[in-house]
Amino acid sequence: MADAKAHTVIGSSVPRLEDAALLTGQGRYVDDIRLPGMLHAAFVRSPHAHAAIRGIDKSGALALAGVRSVLTLEDLRPWLRNERLVVGLPSPSYRQERNRPALAGTEVVHVGEPVAIVIADDRYLAEDAVARVAVDYEPLPAVADCRAALAPGAAPVHSDAPHNLLAEFAMGYGDVDGAFTAAPHVFRESLWLHRGGGHSIECRGTVAVHDPLEDKLTLWSSTQMPHALLRVLVDMLGRDESRLRVVSPDLGGGFGPKLVSYSEDVVTCLAALVTGRPVKWIEDRREHFISATQERDQYWEVEIAVDADARILGVRGSFIHDHGAYTARGVNLGTNSAETVTLPYEVPAYRMSVRLALTNKVPVTPVRGAGHPQGTFAMERLLDRVARELALDRAEVRRRNLIPAARMPYTKQLKTRGGMQVVLDSGDYPRCQAQACERAGWDGFRARQEAARREGRHIGIGLANFVKGTGRGPFEGVTVRVGPSGRILVYSGATAMGQSTRTMLAQVVAEQLGGDLSNITVTTGDTDGIPLGIGGSNSRQTVTAGSSAHLAARKVRQKAIKVASLLLKASEQDLEIVGGEVRVRGAPDMKIGLGRVAHAVAGTPGYTLPGEVEPGMEATEYFVVDEMAYANGSAVAEVEVDVETGGVRILRYVIAHDCGRILHPAIVDGQIFGGAAHGIGNALYEWMGFDDDAQPVTTNLGEYLLVTATEMPPVEIIHLESPSPLNPLGVKGVGECGVVPAPAAIVSAVEDALAPFGVRLAQAPVSPAQLYALIAGARAGIRAR
Amino acid sequence: MAETRKIALTVNGRRHEVEVETRYTLADFLRQQLGLTGTHLGCEQGVCGACTVLLDGQSARSCLMLAVQAHGHEITTVEGLAPSSTGLHPLQEAFRDHYGLQCGFCTPGVLLTLVEFLRDNPDPTEQEVRVALSGNLCRCTGYAGIVAAALDAAKRLQGGARG
DSSP, X not given: OXXXXXXXXXXXXXXXXXXXXXXXXXXXXXXXXXXXXXXXXXXXXXXXXXXXXXXXXXXXXHTSTTEEEEEXXXXXXXXXXXXXXXXXXXXXXBSSOOOEESSOOSEEOXXXXXXXXXXXXXXXXXXXXXXXXXXXXXXXXXXXXXXXXXXXXXXXXXXXXXXXXXXXXXXXXXXHHHHHHHOSEEEEEEEEEEOOBOOOSSOOEEEEEEETTTTEEEEEEOOSOHHHHHHHHHHHHOOOGGGEEEEOOBOSOOSSGGGSOOHHHHHHHHHXXXXXXXXXXXXXXXXXXXXXXXXXXXXXXXXXXXXXXXXXXXXXXXXXEEEESSXXXXXXXXXXHHHHTXXXXXXXXXXXXXXXXXXXXXXXXXXXXXXXXXXXXXXXXXXXXXXXXXXXXXXXXXXXXBOOGXXXXXXXXEEOTTXXXXXXXXXXXXXXXXXXXXXXXXXXXXXXXXXXXXXXXXXXXXXXXXXXXXXXSSOOOEEEEEOTTOOEEEEESOOOSSSOHHHHHHHHHHHHTTSOGXXXXXXXXXXXXXXXXXXXXXXXXXXXXXHHHHXXXXXXXXXXXXXXXXXXXXXXXXXXXXXXXXXXXXXEEEEEEHHHHHHHTSOOTTSOXXXXXXXXXXXXXXXXXXXXXXXXXXXXXXXXXXXXXXXXXXXXXXXXXXXXXXXXXXXXXXXXXXXHHHHHHHHHTXXXXXXXXXXXXXXXXXXXXXOOXXXXXXXXXXXXXXXXTTSTTOBOOOTTTTTTTHHHHHHHHHHHHTGXXXXXXXXXXXXXXXXXXXXXXXXXXXXXX | OOOXXXXXXXXXXXXXXXXXXXXXXXXXXXXXXSOOTTSOOSOSSSSSOTTEEEETTEEEETTSSBGGGGTTOEEEOGGGTSSSSSOOOHHHHHHHHTTOOSSOSSHHHHHHHHXXXXXXXXXXXXXXXXXXXXXXXXXXXXTHHHHHHHHHHHHHHHHHHHO
8 A cells, every 4th residue: 555645734833623712702711611500619728738627517608599519528428439549549658548539538738638628500600609618627736848847756647657657768779889989070059949830821620511311420520531530530539430420621721730630629529429410610719829739949959070081971869849738649749860870970879868748738749740850950050160179171071971963762760650661762852952052152162251241241151951751651542533524533531621632633643544634533531532541741642642652543544545446446545535535646536535435334134245345444553562652852041130120031042842743733732832932931031839837838820920021031942853753743742841951951040140150050940039038148158358 | 609790791691680699600601690600710819811801991900800790781701702603803813823721711811901901902022021920820821822812813804904
């Protein structure tokens, strides 16, 4: 069969399938779903970081007109087979299990923990009633700081816990202590690394409806992982999967927190079962701050050993990771951070010890970047330190240590969380750095900096390299089906959170099946669409679902060509699929619609299938891949610091990146731009604060700052394309890549700008107030000398 | 029963006389009572701008207004921008062509902010566009596509005016 492609849909920036609806207000986000008789829910949440619950009095709430029900854990117990959400990724490193309850029973362990659900005729009434549920709390000592949590004598985060160590592990390879003992230079850094929330502009939400006719419970949830959520519901509600459906409608962004299954998902379902009415719950922004998962603090002690030429001999250290009050995902953030440290570089020996500490705060789970920005920051700070101490250019230090392209694929003596060997599959890291530096004018910067200083301006430049594992397996399936209408239907467990997933899948399918995206309907994130699914996380869906779509579409194409050749009485070699038709090249009248081809294999009673093909114009593929596709990049930031205010302005931001083969250049650019914005926020603005009693102190978007259009610098993107050998499309993930190097590059640039003051930075984010204090301190020190 | 008032207002050119709860925000009224769910709520505090609508042509946060305050006024929402059920406003076209949206949740508010801005400032600089957008949060795009779309839409709208 001729597999020569007539189409070049892949690789071109086609219009997005999503846009027509979203631009005209016709999207269907979860809060846009309205069902007849629908009730509205609001949650009673803990105002304490840690307290015992002595009693709950619902009478005041139930006395309000329009309030239908108030449910506590006790009320839900008869409906629950399992009271807790058991979701933790497996690991031998756990020292205790801390799964979230459906609702708090006898104890609350963070501010915002759900205690009861109120169901009323509308949301306003539900919120009125929330204020009238009287919960008798007895406050208990709370732990706010993850370092203090592990100190001897720390108050327990859970009153039944012997200690606050959730998990501990170490990873590494080589004779690291030997390397340090023999090294001519050893430098040590203590770092505080912070990341904040996901803050999709759409908060979370759920709509649950029970259809008594079929005894089927349907949940629309703003989840990135509907199939995982279905499994949680099977486990907790004791319903089999034929009587459950979970759907992700249009999502107004994900960014990590929506990959977690939540109490609210489960409890909204129960509320629908108890009341016999559809129930909607929509999270407001304040709730998002106190109940959606977030990333937060890590405290690192890390050191590097180098030889006289600044070649790395070893890296070792430890860090404490704030895990929050429960395990809502696993130990993966600690794993990611530790695993990512050495990736771009040749590091002969490495060891990182990690402790995950429970705190009385919102559970910590991945936010776009998922631990990788922190590991990257630690390594890049160490390399900046080496450059400073040995009086070398920072880019030169990196050049001497980056893995050369000739050594790809490069095996790191590290294992992924699933036990797979870390093998960097492809890429040219030195070239990537060189291109970023060249575009940013790295070599000429010292002259520009001197000139600026003479004008009293403090500008600086910083560089960071990163390597990010993407496309985490084992699979994401795709079904491609052509029905009698001729329309191409695509189903996948992939979930669209706004990253153009439907367009991506349609592109891959269209490449094989006629090139017309308008003839394709893509259904993602629906457990009734495809039985197995993993969902949106870890920059994985183009690699996994994209590959499956490619393979499934190719199968359907082969079948369509075979059957059409019989129907048209033409040779398969002469056939091509264009638009919705199979036709004979050069004979425009000899053609047949895909719908008629599909009809021919849909079966007619008593007649054989043409060509004895398998029934149906359909294929399902689960492309299985365990190895990760490693994307890489280099970011250069140029900043100006106002030394009188501590304000930082990013003048220019260049990122060279390699996500393998690019399917849609504009979508890839969009992912990098958005990731960079998020990373800039992590470097300079976003801080999720808690006071000493673990009370959150940043609970609205006035206190917690997201980057706006005026803070965004011009971002220049350079694409390198080293196809991954691990999948048929040659792709790597890109969704998180823009975030990863930003804090490291920007903080390096700020430190460079402040070199005349000798200010040293060992944290992200850095706020203007902190910078001002450091500058003032340095000035005082200079005067004192 | 909650207190209600009868209000009369025009939304996207259509007149409504309706009974509304006095405490309902304009956003909730538009979304729930009129079914115009294109107006989105991202913070209910006036920061994110997703709920921006035009009130007598001026951009307004529909989460910070009560529905009763819209009595006697004319509201435009995202559903009222396109000239027909199949066509798009030039600004919407520019957003499509410049990938000015990803998840689309902030988009309605961004569009209405820019409709007002480009009407009052038909030939803006990039910096002026950025300042105009600084009251609208987008977590997906890094604003690059939005700014490019706004600048291109300015050209399209001027061309349209000339033509």
